[in-house]
Amino acid sequence: MEMNEYLEVFIEESKEHIQSLNQQLLILENEPTNKATLSEIFRSAHTLKGMAATMGYQDLANLTHKMENVLDAARNDQILINSEILDVVLESVDHLETMVVDIAAGGDGKLNVEDSVGKLQAIENGQEVQSKLHTEKTKPAEQSNTSSRASIELDQFETTVLQQSNENGFKNYLVEVKLNENCLLKAARVYMVFEVLEQTGEVIKSIPTVQELEEENFDLAFTVLIVSKEEAELIKQKILKVSEIESVSLTVFDVNNVNNTSQQEESVIQETPAPTTNTNDEAKDKDQTKTQNKAVATKTIRVNIDRLDGLMNLFEELVIDRGRLEQISANLKHPELQDTVERMSRISGDLQNIILNMRMVPVxxxxxxxxxxxxxxxxxxxxxxxxxxxxxxxxxxxxxxxxxxxxxxxxxxxxxxxxxxxxxxxxxxxxxxxxxxxxxxxxxxxxxxxxxxxxxxxxxxxxxxxxxxxxxxxxxxxxxxxxxxxxxxxxxxxxxxxxxxxxxxxxxxxxxxxxxxxxxxxxxxxxxxxxxxxxxxxxxxxxLTLSIISVLLVEVEREKYAVPLSSIIETAIVNKSDILYAHNKKVIDFRGKVVPLISLKEVFEVPIEDDEDELFSVVIVRKGDKMAGLIVDTFIGQQEIVLKSLGDYLGNVFAISGATILGDGQVALIVDTNSLIR
Amino acid sequence: MTEQAEKLKAIVFELETKEYAVPVELVGSIERMQHITRVPKTKDFVKGVINLRGVVTPILDLRKRFKMNEEAYTDSTRIIILHLENFDVGFIVDAAYDVIDIDNEAIEPAPKVIGTVDADYIDGVAKIDKRLIMLLNLDKVLQSEGVEINN
Known part of the structure; x- marks a missing residue:
């Protein structure tokens, strides 16, 4: 039941990682030696593997695991990335995608990936890949301290946690536990060990993963990284109280040490690899990796678009009341009220931006x-x-x-x-x-x-x-x-x-x-x-149904119209004497070009109240190569607006592409300049 | 129960001293007169659009629709918002009253001409006590030759 809650998150994140894999792999194809990219790919694969294993999708985890191995080998210069290898990896990514799509569609995410796994394995073995230190089969207990240390890979978050706890007087221990060979209920013992550990401190990481441990997917030994204030010996004694434990060893874990190695391994951002001479390149490199990191770090949630619509409509109501409140406070001239209203206006302005942008997604x-x-x-x-x-x-x-x-x-x-x-x-x-x-x-x-x-x-x-x-x-x-x-x-x-x-x-x-x-x-x-x-x-x-556009609000007599900024070249004030007549039509000379004038007053049959001025405010708009000048009365200013349809009843209205609701709650019509220019 | 089924719940509104009714289930709300943004190049009875809780809603002036004399809006002028199948629309009326139950038996087919309103717009006439209430045929009111504004 709990799984369902995480399933959506899993699917979304998996998609992101697969996307990132695809992207980075293509970059890698052009720059096979780009370590930063390789690390990025590795990290995506790694995360994917972890997530898949946690969710119990074995095929997915299996395939990513093999992929990870190949990538890791490449990262450690044990194999050289070439087009054939990339083909295999990309094919695997395709399989991953298929599986994720299947899972998203309610399937079990099972797929026969033996072929790809085999190919990956071949690549991995074909080169002299040294024994993987961090594979699931790692038997840390049997290894010397140094090697098991190196076998632990920490992501940035974990590293930070460790560093912070170090600074706060906690100690980081690497606990290596080996179970008795005759142990029947390995998972149960592991559980008990974990319980002990959680009483003494906090478990940061375990190798193999908790999931694998619970599935008894390990040999006899496992390693846990914990932070604790207690003494090593004490913890050890506590663990030994759990039956069927063969041996326990605790070593102080030096986070900086590992950090260094892992940095070298991953050749990540913090450490700039190159000589100091080409700082420019370095900076660029850094930037690149940073943005890449960021891209991967972005988390998303899915929200039903109806809810966003509801939110937006409610917010518009709020905007209208805000307008009224501003009016009231302006009338009352109560300083405290004015302050509060001003603050509220600003906050709701920010809120508006966020809400409007929520629906927008870059193509x-x-x-x-x-x-x-x-x-x-x-x-x-x-x-x-x-x-x-x-x-x-x-x-x-x-x-x-x-x-x-x-x-x-x-x-x-x-x-x-x-x-x-x-x-x-x-x-x-x-x-x-x-x-x-x-x-x-x-x-x-x-x-x-x-x-x-x-x-x-x-x-x-x-x-x-x-x-x-x-x-x-x-x-x-x-x-x-x-x-x-x-x-x-x-x-x-x-x-x-x-x-x-x-x-x-x-x-x-x-x-x-x-x-x-x-x-x-x-x-x-x-x-x-x-x-x-x-x-x-x-x-x-x-x-752009229901999307946000920037407009210039203009006033024609007492009516407000919005002209999309994207079609505006510029605005100008034109003297009456500058208006020329060509074929009985008003034109102006605008930067050497003859531009016809269109009076919005006439087009929109606006009730005319006062006589024409000596000066005209003109909005120069374009459609392709053609231009026209729209005569308006005053420019109000630029604003971001939500495009709304006039509704089915009115259907298509000439030269009006829609409507929007202004801050004061009134409706302004949006001018469709394209249909004004012939 | 059966008695209820034979009754029509309707909102009664006034237009040039006569009373009209629309089924209550279509009525979304009754609004006071407010700023209406004129939409150019539409039929003259289309007053424009208002912002109704975030939805741009077209507003028709029923006096104009029925070719009655135009009169200045008063404090009692109301906009009746109707939720129809495909869109919302608002009617400007002189005043809006309460909800009444109309017995189906009290409804008679519309005579040819009632006052100045073409019988086309009327589905029937209900006589309740001494009041004469005309039931609007909304399709006809909205449709008319010429709500097609494309020119």
Whole structure:
């Protein structure tokens, strides 16, 4: 029962570690000697192993354990990382992922991993890997003190605990216990020993792990690291009171000592390995490892998105009352009240930011898995691909993130399979052998764009038309009427595959059609630009439903409108005399360009109250290359707002993309500048 | 129990001295008049939107909807918020009263024209004591030729 509580945490963390493994392994491929990366991988594998063992997933633990061995050997320069080894390790990571996914789906996480385990074992043995000091079969009691010390690996947390307890007058002991050979209930004895130890002090670590001990998954001896104030001899006596104990030995454990060795082993941050001359590199290295550490250290919890919605709505209520309270305190001019209200405003401001950001997730989460996928695919397809990712930090609403992964996978597969040509073909065409694939995400207007650009073969339009006609997607007459871009869209019609050879990579043309449907179901759209032999670009446009955008609040007469900051170039005050007329339309000369003016008052039929001023406040907005100036009355200021829909009843309103609730509780409409610029 | 089943619980509101009713289970709340943000390029009876506890809710002016004379809002003006299947919507009415039980037997089909309101909008008329209460057909009220605002 207790397990269930931890299961979610386990799954989440495992996913994170697997993700980190994937990422770091790819880095390692490019820099096989990068010790920091290797350590990072090792640590992820190690943690994963521990978690899996604790949760009782044997296959998972087993596989990670073998992986860990290989990595450890690599770390200690006993084997050299090469592409083949990485393939095996990556394959193992795939298995791990499969198992974790299975567990998440309610399965038992069992998978036949013998093959991978065997391969890993072979790698491990193939090289002269010295006896692993920290494997489960370690028999610390039989080893000399020094070796058993080295066998204990401490993570940072444990090290800190030990150091602190040292400073506080506690002593760290390494307790080596050996059970009687005839001992029948090993687990029970272990339990009793632990109970004794816990009475005298605190158990920091045990080798093998508690889990393994409980499962009697050890020989006769085990080692426990404890902190205690009591004398060694006393503890020893206490332990010996437990029956069936063969021997107990206690040694004072020097944390600094071990720390040093473990630092060397892991070649981690604290100790800078290089000579002092290239401090720059060192600093960079440090930074890198630090961020990597941080990435791994980030913990997450899963929260139902409905709860976040509820929280957000409640908070908005609070904001409204805050506004009222501010008004009241301003009227009363009571200093203490004013102070308190001001403080409250500030706190709720911070709170607002946190709540709003909780729903937003960087698209990185999705993008992260692609380098790995591209690597595998390019190997499978015998193509050379260079994947570049831009804008991974672009934030998207969680709901969208969850949905967008599969379509992107399809598109990337498609680009690699059908887009990028074989190296020989590319050479013939005079392109560099390595195909370029660019994945780019950015905010624009009220949308997030994700673009997948390849420099491959592009879409062969005549072939597409041919196929479309033969597959009865369109008729010949229709084909004659179609524009180039319409033809391009055809490849997303169902039952379509333009590759002559159907490969198992991007399937049978069901993919793109599914992609289109998924994206449209998210309220987005997808377009294809393509030039034969130059490449293709798939642009996905996704709405920012319920996401936060920065806007410029403007006032038109007494109405407030929000203009998305992303579409604003700048604001300007324009003198009436500077307004020119072209084709009877108001334009201004803006930095050498003729920019048409649009009066929001007219577009939105705002009831006009007073006469026009001599000076106009103009917001210069853009849509692609085109620009326009929106005439407003006053600029109020920049603000982060939550985008809200106007609701089904009103549906689409011209030039309004949604609404937001301002601090005073009133609704302001968000201007859709894209539809104002023609 | 059976007696209850034959009764319709409804909220009664006033519009140009006449009384109308909507089923109580659809009514989310009754709000006082507040700032309404005008939404341009919508039907004239769409007054705009308000922030109703974090939800942007469209507000219709029923006087305008029924082509009655417009009058300034008073202290008794209320917004009746209705929770419909796909969306929420608010009606501005002159005043909102209590909940009443209407016997199904007391409901008669609507005559062709009642006052200035087209019979289309009325499902039936209930006569209780000396009051004449018109039951609104919400679908018709909301639908009309032209809530499609796309232009």
């Amino acid at each position: 990185e989460q999705v993008f992260n898995r692609f380098p790995r996928m591209v690597r595998q695919l390019s190997k499978d397809l015998g193509k050379k691909i260079n994947l570049e990712i831009q804008g991974a930090e672009t934030e998207l609403d969680r709901t969208v993130i969850d949905e967008i992964g599969d379509p992107l996978v399809h598109l990337i597969r498609n680009a690699l399979d059908h887009g990028v040509e074989n190296p020989e073909v590319r050479k013939q065409k005079g392109k560099i052998e390595e195909g370029q694939l660019l994945l780019n995400a950015y905010h624009s207007g009220n949308h997030v764009f994700i673009e997948i650009t390849d420099d491959g073969a592009g879409i062969n339009q005549s072939k597409v038309i041919e196929k479309a006609i033969s597959n009865r997607v369109i008729t010949e007459d229709e084909a004659a009427m179609m524009t180039d871009s319409q033809v391009n869209q055809l490849i997303m019609a169902s039952g379509f595959s333009t590759a002559d050879v159907i490969s198992d990579v991007s399937g049978r043309g069901v993919g793109l059609d599914v992609v289109k449907n998924t994206i449209e179901s998210l309220g987005g759209s997808i377009t294809i630009e393509s030039e034969q032999d130059k490449g293709s670009k798939f642009s996905i446009q996704l709405p």
